[in-house]
Each structure stands twice: as C-alpha cells, then as structure tokens.
Amino acid sequence: MRAAVIEELGQPLVVQEVPEPTCPPDGAIVRVMANGICRTDWALWSGNFWAGGPRVAAPFVLGHEFAGVVEEVGSEVRRWRAGDRVTFPMNPGDGDCGMCRAGHQHVCEHGGTLVPGVSYWGAFAEYVVVRFADVNMVALPESLSFVSAASLGCRYIAAFHGIVDQARVRPGEWVAVYGAGGGMGLAAVQIAAAAGANVIAVDIAVDKVAAAGRLGAVHTTTAAAPEAAAEIVELTGAVPTCR
Numbered sequence: 001m002r003a004a005v006i007e008e009l010g011q012p013l014v015v016q017e018v019p020e021p022t023c024p025p026d027g028a029i030v031r032v033m034a035n036g037i038c039r040t041d042w043a044l045w046s047g048n049f050w051a052g053g054p055r056v057a058a059p060f061v062l063g064h065e066f067a068g069v070v071e072e073v074g075s076e077v078r079r080w081r082a083g084d085r086v087t088f089p090m091n092p093g094d095g096d097c098g099m100c101r102a103g104h105q106h107v108c109e110h111g112g113t114l115v116p117g118v119s120y121w122g123a124f125a126e127y128v129v130v131r132f133a134d135v136n137m138v139a140l141p142e143s144l145s146f147v148s149a150a151s152l153g154c155r156y157i158a159a160f161h162g163i164v165d166q167a168r169v170r171p172g173e174w175v176a177v178y179g180a181g182g183g184m185g186l187a188a189v190q191i192a193a194a195a196g197a198n199v200i201a202v203d204i205a206v207d208k209v210a211a212a213g214r215l216g217a218v219h220t221t222t223a224a225a226p227e228a229a230a231e232i233v234e235l236t237g238a239v240p241t242c243r
C-alpha cells in the first residue's frame with residue numbers, strides 16, 4: 001500500500017510503498033478515506049512534543065484523525081464487519097482495565113500503546129489498524145462525509161468531553177473558552193453554543209477570535225490575562241472563585 005512516511009524527523013514526508021498491516025485478533029483494518037492533520041502530528045514530526053510527551057522514530061507513519069471503511073476484522077471482534085463506515089476516537093482503550101471499566105476509557109492504563117499514528121504506524125496511508133476495535137470505533141451515518149468525520153475523533157471529541165461530560169454545560173450558562181481560535185478551542189465554542197450556552201471567546205489573535213464569533217460565540221475578546229478575566233466578570237456579573 002502507499003503511505004506518507006517520515007524518513008527523517010523534520011523533513012518532508014515521502015509517499016512510498018510499504019507493507020500492508022496485518023489484522024490482530026482484537027482489531028480491525030480500516031481503509032482510510034480521510035485523515036485530519038493535527039498539532040500533534042507537527043509535534044511528533046518535528047520532535048518538539050512537550051517534555052515527557054510521546055516521540056516517534058523514523059521511519060514512521062503519522063495519522064490519528066481518520067474516517068474510513070472497515071476492510072477486515074479479527075476473530076475476536078463482534079461489533080463490526082467489512083464495509084462498515086467508521087471513525088476512530090483518538091484516545092483508545094483496551095476496554096478491560098480499571099479505568100476502562102469505570103467508564104474512563106480515554107485514560108486507559110494501556111492507552112499509550114494503542115494510538116495509531118502515535119504508538120504505531122497510523123493513517124497517513126491506505127490502511128490502518130485499530131486495536132480493540134469493539135470499543136474503539138464509532139459508526140458513521142451515511143449523511144456524514146468522511147472528510148467531516150475525520151475531524152471528530154480528536155479535537156471535537158475532546159472538547160465534547162470537557163463541555164458536555166465534565167462541565168455539564170446547560171442552556172443559558174456562560175462559558176468562556178480561552179485559546180478559542182485553535183482547533184480545540186473552536187470545537188469547544190461550537191459545542192458549547194450548541195448546548196445553549198452564551199460563549200465568550202478569548203484569544204489574542206484577532207482573526208482567530210473572529211472565527212469563533214462566526215461559529216457561535218456571543219462575545220469575543222483579544223484581551224490577555226488578567227484583563228480577559230476582568231472583562232468576563234464585567235460582562236457576566238460572575239463572582240471570581242479562583243485566581
């Protein structure tokens with residue numbers, strides 16, 4: 001199959017023929033139809049991840065934000081079959097450790113070894129392996145294109161978890177999104193607005209904060225901290241509870 005390969009960190013990717021992956025018993029092989037590009041890809045490619053963060057060694061194939069069609073499933077897989085349209089939430093779990101069993105699959109005790117494009121060769125290729133496929137893929141409706149779906153599994157799913165699961169945002173509440181102009185920030189703005197919140201978008205970049213305004217923020221500011229906090233307090237009447 002063809003893949004875009006890192007032959008040397010920091011150098012242009014090289015499209016070349018590489019061996020096709022084999023399907024593990026718990027996994028699936030997905031034919032990649034679309035794949036997002038993430039800041040994580042840049043950090044891995046350039047070798048500039050945060051201290052203690054993941055690193056890759058060349059040769060390597062990036063790509064963790066993908067959507068596609070199931071090509072093959074392993075003998076232990078029950079939920080999927082060839083031809084299913086799927087996307088991949090990029091914090092996978094094994095479905096079986098204490099964290100996974102408690103509903104916190106995104107912090108699976110073994111998750112660090114399970115991310116295609118980070119832990120092993122990813123989806124900048126025609127085919128990619130998903131481990132523990134029964135718990136690590138989401139079915140796509142026909143109405144959702146592969147290109148749109150490829151953006152969901154990283155920034156949108158993380159922002160959704162923060163806004164909906166953790167913060168439990170309700171209609172009419174105020175939500176301030178700092179760094180609103182980045183991929184994760186814009187996703188948080190859209191999701192909070194869809195949840196009915198009044199969103200305040202904070203970002204020091206004028207053009208980026210303007211994009212947040214177009215995507216549903218009711219107020220935007222380019223103020224830096226601590227001025228931004230003062231502006232939010234003034235706007236909402238909120239009583240600051242932390243410094």
Ligand SMILES: [Zn+2]
Nearest residue numbers: 038040065154
């Ligand atoms: Zn990503």
Ligand SMILES: [Zn+2]
Nearest residue numbers: 094097100108
């Ligand atoms: Zn687990």
